[in-house]
Amino acid sequence: MQPLNAISFETVLGERVEDMLNACTRCGKCVEVCPSVKPAGIADASPRDIIGGVLELVRTGAGPEASRKWAASCMLSGECIKACDYGVNPRFLLAMARLGMTKAARELPERRRQGVEKYREMGRDVSVLSQLQLDDEVLERLGQKSASVATPSEVPDFVFYTGCNVLKTPHIALLALDIMDGLGISYQVMGGPSHCCGVMQLRAGDVEMSGRMGSSTIAKLSQSKSGEVISWCPSCFVQFTETTLPTLERQQGARPFEMTPFMGFLGGRxxxxxxxxxxxxxxxxxxxxxxxxxxxxxxxxxxxxxxxxxxxxxxxxxxxxxxxxxxxxxxxxxxxxxxxxxxxxxxxxxxxxxxxxxxxxxxxxxxxxxxxxxxxxxxxxxxxxxxxxxxxxxxxxxxxxxxxxxxxxxxxxxxxxxxxxxxxxxxxxxxxxxxxxxxxxxxxx
Incomplete structure (x- = not known):
């Protein structure tokens, strides 16, 4: 038997998925409340048939057209999560259904290449747009340049995780820091392409690379007094809290930190x-x-x-x-x-x-x-x-x-x-x- 931490990220993710598939009763409540169903043109299909097809997509990458449309049209509204009475996260299953379809359509080398290309493209776009607006000193404050790898002299209360794309509109991220300064909170800023959550690789169908990138970033984020990471980007938040952190917790036996959205952080204070x-x-x-x-x-x-x-x-x-x-x-x-x-x-x-x-x-x-x-x-x-x-x-x-x-x-x-x-x-x-x-x-x- 392999040591627990020697089992691959993809294997452990698959175990989580299998548990959720077994817990799903195919009742269809998640489909009934989903705001994507009508605009996706599948309102006449049976909710039970749609969710049943999604489970097929997760397992094999093949399934009925209505289920494929539902998976592809997911806006991540989260209404499905609230509707489930059995502890299933249908939004996560839809992400796994899209993963199944991608895997069925393309071999791993092509998926990996596409993930790398999308990651590099995103990194270029974020870097250029932020540099068109900011000098080096302000980029440093946002955790770019040497600040992305610097170790603070004192462990901060919190890590503030920007994600990547907020750096295109840097006044938003800077205001978040100014507000935390006003509250007297100590923090270290991390984010940008060097701290990727792995969602680009997951969308491309490269699970193992997504896990590696996400795990690497999680290791960097795990350095605050509170054990709490304040997150700005909702895509990163969903990727970490629904895919990467629970998988690492199962793989390693512990969750390295809790993640809180910035609005929730401010609301709580x-x-x-x-x-x-x-x-x-x-x-x-x-x-x-x-x-x-x-x-x-x-x-x-x-x-x-x-x-x-x-x-x-x-x-x-x-x-x-x-x-x-x-x-x-x-x-x-x-x-x-x-x-x-x-x-x-x-x-x-x-x-x-x-x-x-x-x-x-x-x-x-x-x-x-x-x-x-x-x-x-x-x-x-x-x-x-x-x-x-x-x-x-x-x-x-x-x-x-x-x-x-x-x-x-x-x-x-x-x-x-x-x-x-x-x-x-x-x-x-x-x-x-x-x-x-x-x-x-x-x-x-």
């Missing part, structure tokens, strides 16, 4: 935060909501309603998905949701539409040009009441809607970071301006 919310913010705002991480929307509402002078308006719009990025599984539905929300915000006469996550901000912020309200991140509003501010350079650049103008505006930082101008322009076109699922009303330049 509302009593400590309230005395710092001294400046009135006389605005009528609406919250752009995604319920995929339990408690985040509720914490965001509590935080906003604690700000003096602020009025929170409910636009009565559907709240689905983990974040805006994940609704890309249903592009037409996504455009409809975003247009309806913008119109409802305009009709309500709000001053600002407030988003939580970075992908929401990237996709929505340029619409500020065309609608009679601002589009901001929740940390900007909290920061304003605390007397904190960070310039939203990403939105300023994206609203220009002209790649050549954006590159010209960033020429000093392009030179300072020795970036290739053609590569910088390509990233601006494909990533900054291309991240626009709902076209701007006035069109792009």
């Amino acid at each position: 509302l009593a400590q935060l309230k005395p710092l919310l001294q400046r009135p913010v006389p605005m009528r705002v609406a919250l752009h909501r995604h319920p995929g991480v339990a408690g985040v929307v509720e914490a965001a509402v509590e935080l906003l309603t604690a700000i003096p002078g602020l009025e929170l308006v409910d636009l009565k719009q559907p709240a689905v998905g983990l974040q805006s990025f994940n609704i890309a599984a249903l592009p037409a539905f996504k455009r409809e949701l975003q247009l309806n929300e913008l119109q409802a915000a305009s009709d309500a006469g709000i001053d600002a539409l407030v988003a939580v996550y970075h992908s929401d901000h990237r996709e929505l912020c340029a619409h500020e040009r065309d609608w009679p309200f601002r589009i901001v991140n929740i940390l900007e509003v909290i920061g304003e009441s605390m007397g904190l501010s960070r310039h939203d350079r990403f939105k300023e650049l994206k609203i220009m809607q002209d790649a050549d103008q954006i590159v010209a505006e960033c020429s000093d930082l392009i030179a300072r970071h020795s970036l290739d101008q053609a590569i910088a322009r390509d990233v601006v076109v494909k990533v900054m301006l291309g991240d626009q699922p709902l076209p701007l009303r006035g069109g792009s330049a």
Whole structure:
């Protein structure tokens, strides 16, 4: 018999999956509550048949079309988790179903190559967009440069894990640090491509490489007094808490830390935060909501309603998905949701539409040009009441809607970071301006 820690990550993950497959009763409740079912065009299929087919997909990579559509259209809303009475995580099973389909379609060398390519592409995009906005000193503060490997002189209270893509909109991450400074919390910042959660490799179907990368990052994150990691990115949060951490716990016999979403972290310290919310913010705002991480929307509402002078308006719009990025599984539905929300915000006469996550901000912020309200991140509003501010350079650049103008505006930082101008322009076109699922009303330049 092999020692416990000698068993591969993929083997142990498979054992977890098998336990969950055996626990599933195929009752179909998870399908009944899922907001993806109708826009995916499978509302007429039997919920019991759909979930039964998903179990086939997990085991063999083959299954009925309705089940394949359900797995492919998952927005990670998390309603299925709340609906299950048997301790099954249907969202995790859908991820394993997509993994099964990918494995059935391509051999490991191709999957591994694709995972590497996607990882490198993501790393390039994050690096270029952050360097177009920040100098080395600020990048260092965000855990990049030498800070990504430096050992702090004193063990911090917490590790703040940014993930990767929030670095494209760095004012959000910087405000998170400023707020923690205001609370008197010591922390070490980790994140970026050198601290990958492994989700890119899992999506490509390379389980073992996903486990290696995630385990390597977890080892780096396991260095705080509290044994708690504060996480910004919801994709990383789901990847770690539903795939990697439980598998490592089973593989090694212990969980190295607990992970808390930043909104939940702030919400849990509302009593400590309230005395710092001294400046009135006389605005009528609406919250752009995604319920995929339990408690985040509720914490965001509590935080906003604690700000003096602020009025929170409910636009009565559907709240689905983990974040805006994940609704890309249903592009037409996504455009409809975003247009309806913008119109409802305009009709309500709000001053600002407030988003939580970075992908929401990237996709929505340029619409500020065309609608009679601002589009901001929740940390900007909290920061304003605390007397904190960070310039939203990403939105300023994206609203220009002209790649050549954006590159010209960033020429000093392009030179300072020795970036290739053609590569910088390509990233601006494909990533900054291309991240626009709902076209701007006035069109792009």
